[in-house]
Amino acid sequence: MSLSKQDMQYIRQAKTILDENFDKHITIPQLARQAGINEAKLKEGFRELYGNSIHTYIQQLRLEKAKQLLLTTTMPITDITYHIGYSHVTHFTTLFKKEVGVTPTEFRNKGK
Template identity: 80%
Template structure:
């Protein structure tokens, strides 16, 4: 079923809200309420518009911010973990390694020259 124009507006607002609040623990039900669309339509429409789930999009935002912080600051991996919205360092480092092929400290060494 094609998305209505108004649904696309809501979904774009949801994406903007994610970009502004990526470091917060935002749930899909909260996000749906915030922009005024039902959860199912938000999830389906987001995937249709952006070719990925809300969860994957948020994860990519957080990883990009982590990479930026690793390159531009001397913050510890623990501090970066909390700064980007994760509450468990092991979860973040596992995810980082899975996505980028090495742990954050090693990635920083190789890319911060």
């Protein structure tokens, strides 16, 4: 897919929106509307520019924020879960363990 300069600008705008709102539930249609680009072009272009799907990017961003909070705060894991945009602690804990290899508690304890 060849992206015009304008398309790339819209996709970068979409990434900025995600970076600033990672803790909110934003659908791809909403994101496309806010960035001013159609959904198909946004999804394909995002993968082309950043090497990941939008969903994977948000997930990785949230996990990085969670890691920072686990290492730099005493915030309870439940609060971290909600702070980074997940609504179920079990879902977050399962995802964290799958992606990072340890539970959030184990990660926090290793960092000490």
